[in-house]
Amino acid sequence: MLEKPPVIKSYRWHLGSIAWILHRITGLLLVFYLLLHIWVIHHITSGPEGFNKVMSVVQKPIFLLLEIGLLGTVLYHAFNGVRIMIVEFADNAAGAHKAIFGAVMAIAIFLFLVGGVPMFMHFLHAVSH
Amino acid sequence: MAEYTFRIFRYDPDKDETGRIQEYRFEPEPGWTVLDALNYIKWNLDGSLTYRRACRHGICGSCGMTINGKNGLACETQLKDLGTTVVTIEPLRGFPVIKDLVVDMEPFYDKLYAIKPYLITKTPPPTDKERLQSPEDRKKLDGKYECILCGCCTSSCPTYWADKNFLGPNALLKAARFLFDSRDEGFEDRVNAVDDKHGVWRCHTIFNCVEACPKELNPTQAIVDLRKLMLRGRL
Ligand code: SF4
Ligand code: SF4
Ligand code: FES
Numbered sequence: 352m353l354e355k356p357p358v359i360k361s362y363r364w365h366l367g368s369i370a371w372i373l374h375r376i377t378g379l380l381l382v383f384y385l386l387l388h389i390w391v392i393h394h395i396t397s398g399p400e401g402f403n404k405v406m407s408v409v410q411k412p413i414f415l416l417l418e419i420g421l422l423g424t425v426l427y428h429a430f431n432g433v434r435i436m437i438v439e440f441a442d443n444a445a446g447a448h449k450a451i452f453g454a455v456m457a458i459a460i461f462l463f464l465v466g467g468v469p470m471f472m473h474f475l476h477a478v479s480h
Numbered sequence: 481m482a483e484y485t486f487r488i489f490r491y492d493p494d495k496d497e498t499g500r501i502q503e504y505r506f507e508p509e510p511g512w513t514v515l516d517a518l519n520y521i522k523w524n525l526d527g528s529l530t531y532r533r534a535c536r537h538g539i540c541g542s543c544g545m546t547i548n549g550k551n552g553l554a555c556e557t558q559l560k561d562l563g564t565t566v567v568t569i570e571p572l573r574g575f576p577v578i579k580d581l582v583v584d585m586e587p588f589y590d591k592l593y594a595i596k597p598y599l600i601t602k603t604p605p606p607t608d609k610e611r612l613q614s615p616e617d618r619k620k621l622d623g624k625y626e627c628i629l630c631g632c633c634t635s636s637c638p639t640y641w642a643d644k645n646f647l648g649p650n651a652l653l654k655a656a657r658f659l660f661d662s663r664d665e666g667f668e669d670r671v672n673a674v675d676d677k678h679g680v681w682r683c684h685t686i687f688n689c690v691e692a693c694p695k696e697l698n699p700t701q702a703i704v705d706l707r708k709l710m711l712r713g714r715l
Contacts, residue, residue, distance in 0.1 A: 352578055353499060363548070371638075371684060438700070439704050445685075446698055
């Protein structure tokens, strides 16, 4: 008997599995961000000088762009999380998980634009100075 | 019909170290299913090709396999619906391969036995009639009892690939079929297996099982319903 047969073709992706893998990836990114955030904030113990120095680094244009990515990461993770909670707790919602995905992502994209456009303007402003 | 290329997973325990791909090219007849193509190969091109089948109309559950990266029944998959003339056929993943497309289903049945897939009763039956069930209560079992044990769901589940002790969508759907049966009194007998870290709580709602099930059942719904039942049982 062959315990670990080689796989010829990787298993087909679909909306449910893509949503799941993105949830994992954004979850890991948020853990990474949280560590970075704590690292930055801990500089407050080194007094105003030291704190301002770190803050000037994380206010560079590249970080302004990354923050837009952070907004997208948070929104995806939060709203796919809402989808999963609906599937778990609403009655007979598992069959509608794709429609629920569409609905929560529409809200997430709206909020991403509301937050992301001004953030991008801020970034353009920062690079032009 | 056009010429098709069938890329089939082959493994002979007497000769092969591991699995390999063998290609067969021919022109199938219109209306053929994947199973018809396999039969054609076995009867005309290569008698050594080994696979399971019996009913050839989607009721025995023997012919579950991975067709172009997705689990399904060979006998219910029309070649023309695949949208390609290159057809890759693999044994159900997640299970050990015995030969070619034949996998060892024992681990799958072990999970099923763990949830005690039969009506458990404690009160004696009425003496003048059988145990009756109202049409409303009977309706609650729709979508739970139709499973043909083909294994397509559990074999498609990434959680099962990672945790071979996970009961898997099939056994959990079966558990729901009995736990939500108004005549069943086996909650205590099943709860330990179901309310376990390898039971309902392992599922990550990936929905591969729902995509795979040839009977269009929804094991994920059964799993979230069981989770709510387990929570109520704890409260
Ligand atoms: S929904 Fe749950 S049981 Fe179904 S494939 Fe995903 S992890 Fe497995
Ligand atoms: S639930 Fe569907 S995919 Fe799973 S064993 Fe039953 S019929 Fe097959
Ligand atoms: S041969 Fe019976 S289900 Fe396909």
